[in-house]
Amino acid sequence: MKLISKLMLGAAALALSSAALPAKELTFGMQDNEVSNVYRGAQAFQEKLAEISGGEMTVKIFPSSQLGDFKAMVAQVQAGELDMVMTGYPDMSYVIPELKLIGAPYVVRDFDHLQKIVAGPWGQKMDEKFEAQGIELLDTWYYGTRQTTSNKAIESMDDMKGLRMRTPNVPFLIAYAENVGATPAPVAFQEVYLALQTNQVDAEENPLPTIEAMKFYEVQSHIALTNHFVASSAVQISKSVWDGLSDQEKEWVQTAVEAGGDVSDELTFKAEKELLETFKERGLTITEPDLEPFRAAMKPYYDELEAEFGEGSIAEVIGD
Numbered sequence: 001m002k003l004i005s006k007l008m009l010g011a012a013a014l015a016l017s018s019a020a021l022p023a024k025e026l027t028f029g030m031q032d033n034e035v036s037n038v039y040r041g042a043q044a045f046q047e048k049l050a051e052i053s054g055g056e057m058t059v060k061i062f063p064s065s066q067l068g069d070f071k072a073m074v075a076q077v078q079a080g081e082l083d084m085v086m087t088g089y090p091d092m093s094y095v096i097p098e099l100k101l102i103g104a105p106y107v108v109r110d111f112d113h114l115q116k117i118v119a120g121p122w123g124q125k126m127d128e129k130f131e132a133q134g135i136e137l138l139d140t141w142y143y144g145t146r147q148t149t150s151n152k153a154i155e156s157m158d159d160m161k162g163l164r165m166r167t168p169n170v171p172f173l174i175a176y177a178e179n180v181g182a183t184p185a186p187v188a189f190q191e192v193y194l195a196l197q198t199n200q201v202d203a204e205e206n207p208l209p210t211i212e213a214m215k216f217y218e219v220q221s222h223i224a225l226t227n228h229f230v231a232s233s234a235v236q237i238s239k240s241v242w243d244g245l246s247d248q249e250k251e252w253v254q255t256a257v258e259a260g261g262d263v264s265d266e267l268t269f270k271a272e273k274e275l276l277e278t279f280k281e282r283g284l285t286i287t288e289p290d291l292e293p294f295r296a297a298m299k300p301y302y303d304e305l306e307a308e309f310g311e312g313s314i315a316e317v318i319g320d
Contacts (some may be wrong), residue, residue, distance in 0.1 A: 028084040041264025049256035103172040143231035144207025154224035166204040
């Protein structure tokens, strides 16, 4: 009986000890909804973190702007009220102005180029600026390359003239529309379909998966592969939270985030490839205009940026 009692007491003590050390749960806010590729990547991150930590670390995801827009969530991360947030990498230019350089149309050629920039000397400088804002950048995920839709064929940059183009209220995308000859018309994202349907605007620009998800193909007949902006999602964590993790916990989080990124990136690349065929089957016309005039047209905007950040700053970002 004494042996049984001792075993029972030992088991109880072990249970109490385990109860005293609950799993460390991270909170993760994002604007994207549950059907987005980046959300599926976040789920993969969630699963991988629980797996490799043996359940010692978990993450709770808050999608669909449940906690506010990206600026509100960044403020929560800075205040220590939220652990992690996902935003567009250059979207953080409202607190780190130099990120406008990487957002400028045609500065980034493709996602591989973006990853090299972020990992290179210029990206390391930006990491320090993130840290000064109380944020640690963990990874950048591919969100898609922005293309231009319209109700007429865009065979060359000349065809952009006179188009009323919806853009987000983002300086570098407004600059794209202006410099290629269109008239930018900032319209709230949730109102774009109606604006296109009622001819309030003639054109818009977004990644192919967004054009599909928002059904813009129903109210636009042409897609021009202008490839003007490579969009990315930056996975960030509060610096105070990051600094409070052990080396083992940091390794778990970093490994799991990168695994989530692999899932998200693969889904988005696959979707872009397949959607071109899908849109053709739906009767849309796909055009591939010569992009050299588009790139050349951005020089005045580059000059504006270099006046703000210094001569040669664009070349420093490109890194070639």
